[in-house]
Amino acid sequence: MYFTSETSADGLVEREFTLGDVPGVLWTPSAGPGPLVLLGHGGGNHKKHPAMTGRAGLLVAAGFSAAVLDAPGHGDRPRSAEDDREVALMQEAMATGEPVGPIVERYNGDLAARAVPEWQAALDALQDEVPGPVGYWGINMGTAIGVPLIAAEPRIKAAALGQFWPSTLVDLAKQITIPIEFAMQWDDEHIPREGALALFDAFASPEKTLHANAGKHKQLPRFEAASAVRFFSRHLGTP
Template sequence: MRFLSERRLDDGILEREFTLGDIPGILWTPGTTPAPLVLMSHNNGLPMADPRLQARARYTAAQGYAVATIDAAGCGDRPRSAADEQARTELRRAMRAGEPADEILESVVGPMVENAAPDWRTTLDALLELPETAGPVGYSGGWTALGIRLAVTEPRITAAGFFAGGYVPRAQREEARQVTIPLLYLLQWDDRGNPRQRALDLFDAFGSKEKTLHANLGGHTGTPWFELEDGCRFLDRHLK
């Protein structure tokens, strides 16, 4: 792991950009170390230009966590084939038009999960070798399909917070029954990009004995700030 930049933020959080092979990422750490590690996923590029994602990471780090995110294979600015780009364009078009998108979704998200999960596990290995990070490990993010795969295959992850989850490939909908770690599941009631009933069905499918559903009115980006506060309290119960 090679750190490319370092800056101390006003709230005392240390923010560092890094690369691990061809994997780019960002690590936020609090003043107290070692800190429990939270993997904060996305699939639309590193959050430096997204104030919402930056705020989530910085707030979580300020609560005493090391927070890491990466551009896994196929995400952000990492290379994609012409066929992948065409499939993504078709998926966006179908969703805007309200057309059935399940098969296009399978062709886009399914391979992304298969390719991204190894990058996240490689990153987790490297992060836990740093003196400022420690287990147990949590997962938090809007990429529910990836979170399901990691929750099933990565025993170091002991709790997870998922956002939405309406569009999840068939493989991960089946794997959800194998997820047994504590879950906090957030649903925006009016999120056109994540069909409500499918999200509810996925929540029902999880095998966890401790799983909590929080539903709020509003669209995809309207999750109330207090859910971030509740999410950190959820992490406190299971990681500290």
């Protein structure tokens, strides 16, 4: 891991890094690192999207550290011809009103296969900087990558997930027993309600909580972010 920049303001230290050819960001409190929460960004976004910097700010204010990687084909990483084809298919389906789920599941499954080993290598390096318990927080594509990562990675002890289709993740979810907080939109125009419930139901976790909010896919309430921080405080502890 090679740190390429460092800035500090308002009690938050932000360090950008590269791990091989994978770029990422690590945020820590100025007073010293707290428990680490890995952040998975959404499809079409990147490591410093406002959703990521906003969640990182909430986590650091509560005493946590946070880290995010650009997913394959996102942010500062080049897109392959296959990435371009899949994105074009998704955009066409949304423009014509066709179901987008099968395309997203297929493409995000491919992204997860590439991203999980990268996250494991990053976690190896990050634990030198931020030892201690680890959580994972990812919605949408962040869940598509997060579920296989959590199933493969015993260092992750709690996860906030949600808003994804079930078919490619159910079998992996059945292997997961850590505490889960799961968000869904009751009126989601892309993910059928029964599909979101099926994925939540599949987790084998003795402690799991479903947060179902009224509204469409992109109307997840902002207060769910604060709830996720409280969830991590319960299960990872804070300094």
